[in-house]
Amino acid sequence: MIGHRAILPLSRDPASRFLPWLIAFMVWLAGLALAGAMQIQTTSDAWVKGVAGRLTMQVVPAADESAEALEARIGRALALLRETPGVARAEAMPKEAAAALLEPWLGKSALVEELPVPRMIDVVLEDGAPMDTRALGARIAAQVPGTSLEDHGLWLANLVTLAGAIQAIAFAIVGLIALAAVATVVFATKTGLAIHHEVVELLHLIGARDGFVAREFQGHAFRLGLKGGVGGFVLVAATVAVVVYLAGRVEAGLLPPIALGLAQWAALAGLAIAVALIAMITARLTVMRALARMP
Amino acid sequence: MAEDQDVVRFQNVGMRYGLGPEVLHDISFRLPKGSFHFLTGPSGAGKSSLLRLMYLAQRPSRGLVTLFGNDIATARRGALPDIRRRIGVVFQDFRLIDTMTAMENVAMPLRIAGASEAQVKEHVPELLRWVGLEDQIDARPPTLSGGQKQRVAIARAVIARPALLLADEPTGNVDAEIALRLMRLLEELNKIGTTVVVATHSEPLVARFKHRRLHLDAGELTALPGGGAQAGMA
Ligand SMILES: Nc1ncnc2c1ncn2[C@@H]1O[C@H](COP(=O)(O)OP(=O)(O)OP(=O)(O)O)[C@@H](O)[C@H]1O
Ligand SMILES: [Mg+2]
Numbered sequence: 418m419i420g421h422r423a424i425l426p427l428s429r430d431p432a433s434r435f436l437p438w439l440i441a442f443m444v445w446l447a448g449l450a451l452a453g454a455m456q457i458q459t460t461s462d463a464w465v466k467g468v469a470g471r472l473t474m475q476v477v478p479a480a481d482e483s484a485e486a487l488e489a490r491i492g493r494a495l496a497l498l499r500e501t502p503g504v505a506r507a508e509a510m511p512k513e514a515a516a517a518l519l520e521p522w523l524g525k526s527a528l529v530e531e532l533p534v535p536r537m538i539d540v541v542l543e544d545g546a547p548m549d550t551r552a553l554g555a556r557i558a559a560q561v562p563g564t565s566l567e568d569h570g571l572w573l574a575n576l577v578t579l580a581g582a583i584q585a586i587a588f589a590i591v592g593l594i595a596l597a598a599v600a601t602v603v604f605a606t607k608t609g610l611a612i613h614h615e616v617v618e619l620l621h622l623i624g625a626r627d628g629f630v631a632r633e634f635q636g637h638a639f640r641l642g643l644k645g646g647v648g649g650f651v652l653v654a655a656t657v658a659v660v661v662y663l664a665g666r667v668e669a670g671l672l673p674p675i676a677l678g679l680a681q682w683a684a685l686a687g688l689a690i691a692v693a694l695i696a697m698i699t700a701r702l703t704v705m706r707a708l709a710r711m712p
Numbered sequence: 713m714a715e716d717q718d719v720v721r722f723q724n725v726g727m728r729y730g731l732g733p734e735v736l737h738d739i740s741f742r743l744p745k746g747s748f749h750f751l752t753g754p755s756g757a758g759k760s761s762l763l764r765l766m767y768l769a770q771r772p773s774r775g776l777v778t779l780f781g782n783d784i785a786t787a788r789r790g791a792l793p794d795i796r797r798r799i800g801v802v803f804q805d806f807r808l809i810d811t812m813t814a815m816e817n818v819a820m821p822l823r824i825a826g827a828s829e830a831q832v833k834e835h836v837p838e839l840l841r842w843v844g845l846e847d848q849i850d851a852r853p854p855t856l857s858g859g860q861k862q863r864v865a866i867a868r869a870v871i872a873r874p875a876l877l878l879a880d881e882p883t884g885n886v887d888a889e890i891a892l893r894l895m896r897l898l899e900e901l902n903k904i905g906t907t908v909v910v911a912t913h914s915e916p917l918v919a920r921f922k923h924r925r926l927h928l929d930a931g932e933l934t935a936l937p938g939g940g941a942q943a944g945m946a
Contacts, residue, residue, distance in 0.1 A: 424809070424812070424820075426811045615807065616809055618769075619807050619809070620820075620824065621796075622767060622768070622769055622796060622801065623796060623797070623801070623820065623821050623824060623868075624793045624794070624795075624796035624797035624799075624821070624824055624825070625793065625824045626793045629824060709789075712768060712769060712770060712771045
């Protein structure tokens with residue numbers, strides 16, 4: 418590194434050729450896991466933001482109920498909801514909206530018109546208003562039979578748990594890859610020590626401090642790590658670009674929006690720096706341990 | 713001479729390589745500051761092994777080794793590089809770095825000690841001229857003859873003006889004239905205070921330079937064959 422001219426011709430070792438490739442591959446895998454974890458975070462944030470403070474009331478048509486009777490029940494439920502403190506808005510979704518939701522599965526057919534599709538009421542709560550949704554649902558169901566109030570919190574909580582679990586797995590993958598990178602660098606450094614054993618011993622015998630010898634290896638490992646890290650980052654960037662492009666061609670609505678923000682790109686670039694530092698520190702510790710065994 | 717003037721002191725030192733047999737037995741001697749000794753003995757007697765103990769490539773398996781007043785068994789590990797920097801070694805097998813020029817090989821001890829580039833540029837070519845290698849300054853060891861390599865090795869051993877110089881067969885590969893020249897270089901260093909030990913097979917060399925002598929036979933310091941005087945016995 419700076420102020421330290423290379424003594425050992427480490428760049429001619431076989432490890433110098435394969436290590437950047439291995440590290441690039443590892444950074445690519447870790448980068449994809451990390452990008453996935455970050456994308457899931459974005460999506461789950463969007464879900465939480467989109468449905469927090471919203472409730473949905475379902476009004477299920479009874480058998481042989483006339484359209485007028487159903488509309489009347491909807492009207493009564495709306496009235497009850499609107500006079501509840503803490504409810505900002507309550508709107509019945511038109512019948513077509515429910516049909517439209519089913520369209521991707523059932524197609525546009527008259528059949529949908531005939532189906533006793535439950536009707537939805539979209540309820541928006543006032544910001545920060547405390548609301549016992551279970552009690553509210555029970556109260557309205559008592560007065561307007563066939564209604565049920567759905568709190569998105571429940572399925573949202575499950576989704577958030579799922580997202581968290583997937584993220585935990587992704588981070589575990591990144592951690593395991595970091596361990597694999599450490600093992601690879603330990604192996605490469607030990608090989609280097611074996612190849613250059615005579616020169617290392619000579620340096621030791623003529624009074625080089627352990628840190629002096631370690632600097633040879635750690636500087637070299639840092640450069641190899643950075644090379645591999647940058648290569649891996651380029652692979653990650655290319656892969657993410659392809660995924661974003663393909664996701665953009667999928668019909669809107671089926672997929673949450675896929676994109677990485679600046680901070681997330683910075684985190685991925687940080688991976689390249691991190692792997693270089695990991696390589697450097699690992700090489701240093703490996704050499705220091707080997708030298709400590711010398712007389 | 714007072715004991716604290718001893719550069720090297722061995723007391724009942726034994727040494728073995730790994731789990732092998734003991735190759736040095738009960739070695740006791742001392743080297744006063746500024747002394748010059750030949751280390752003689754038949755091949756396999758343990759000359760290189762004794763030198764290895766002195767330049768800290770090997771630890772004794774028993775006994776006490778003291779260098780510059782430091783008991784090396786109890787010295788802090790962090791203190792050992794400083795002790796090693798005061799010792800110049802000419803290895804029997806030279807141990808030059810093949811990928812570096814003669815200039816860079818000789819400069820190594822200076823760089824390790826943190827000398828400036830100006831010091832390196834001043835002293836290294838001068839010393840290489842002294843050992844007759846002014847034309848090989850930029851040559852790499854694989855292109856040098858055995859005798860030329862030996863001279864590079866000697867230059868590297870003395871460049872940092874060591875207090876103790878250990879030379880293992882330093883004249884084994886050179887002709888008589890260069891051998892004398894190299895011996896005179898070692899004597900110059902000795903005159904300015906360097907303690908010198910030269911391991912050699914060459915009886916003519918020993919006969920020509922009147923220095924004291926340590927004689928090893930089968931791993932033991934012995935009286936000289938023929939009852940010659942042996943100096944330095946503790
Ligand atoms: N690295 C080693 N491992 C095990 N045994 C060794 C090692 N080096 C030397 N020996 C053994 O130690 C003994 C002394 O060897 P040493 O090299 O010290 O002799 P020497 O006097 O220097 O011989 P020469 O004059 O041939 O250089 C020999 O029996 C040798 O086999
Ligand atoms: Mg020998």
